[in-house]
Amino acid sequence: MRRTSSASTIGARRPTTGDRRGDTLHEDALRAMLVDDPNNSRAFQALSEVVRRRAAEGTHADDPLSAPEDEHAKQRAADLAVWALGEELAGNPRAWYPLIELARLSLADDQDAAIRRLATAADRDPTGQALAEAIAVLREAGLPVEALGLGVGHWRAKEHTPEAGRQVVLAAVEADRLFDARHHLEILVTHPDTKAVAAIRGELDAQIAHLEQQITGT
Known part of the structure; x- marks a missing residue:
């Protein structure tokens, strides 16, 4: 818009x-x-x-x-x-949240401007919550490659909430980037909040395994 x-x-x-x-x-x-x-x-x-x-x-x-x-x-x-x-x-x-909503409203009309707003939102939030929501917006819009690019450019694995890492891995899976999905999961498990990581790892392992089956046909 x-x-x-x-x-x-x-x-x-x-x-x-x-x-x-x-x-x-x-x-x-x-x-x-x-x-x-x-x-x-x-x-x-x-x-x-x-x-x-x-x-x-x-x-x-x-x-x-x-x-x-x-x-x-x-x-x-x-x-x-x-x-x-x-x-x-x-x-x-x-x-940062208003920028997320502005990006959501403008994504269909001006994708580049929307992604810039999402990047700005991510930069403004040291916790990683904004990044997680920004990646989710792009994934929901069917833009996993752009979501992965945003995540790779802004994700600080040990500082951000594990949800940001989860979103990065899911974006990689949806973009059919098996190597990237595995790599980012390996980085995510280094997060100091081991309990939070353990709670989401099962889902991510399953998503990566499913992608591998699709790619290899086994």
């Missing part, structure tokens, strides 16, 4: 006489939570629903025959509202 002039304001809270006080207080509370922690995914999703609903309610069609077009307009308005919210929050140098 490319930025438009309307996207800069549509996601912002605009007090109106029609707003119910409870809704306004709820929205203000969510915004306050995101100011404190821009990576609060629950608060972001809840606020996204608020701005989506408002944007959709502001889009009307006078002609009943135009209902399909009206639904498309509502969806676009709702996406623009979330886009504006993401851009607003992504300005915080600590924010």
Whole structure:
């Protein structure tokens, strides 16, 4: 999704006489939570629903025959509202989750820009959680090669959460990179949290074994 002039304001809270006080207080509370922690995914999703609903309610069609077009307009308005919210929050140098959501929204329209946003999100988060979610976004979009490239470029095996390593290995499997999958699993098992690694190793071993069977035909 490319930025438009309307996207800069549509996601912002605009007090109106029609707003119910409870809704306004709820929205203000969510915004306050995101100011404190821009990576609060629950608060972001809840606020996204608020701005989506408002944007959709502001889009009307006078002609009943135009209902399909009206639904498309509502969806676009709702996406623009979330886009504006993401851009607003992504300005915080600590924010990585809003960048993940912006990338998700823009992936179909501008893959390169979306991947750059995912890379920036990964750079902003020393725990590896952002990297794990970024790789998952690309995998879900059917882009395992790009997901693997992002992982290889940003993964710090002993510092990041084991989930980041899990995502790297799964991306390698889905990209049919058997050697890479084995190699990254070997790196993952060096993580100091041996209990967490043990909990996910069985799944990864099974995925790699399945890939090997597909490649060798045995």
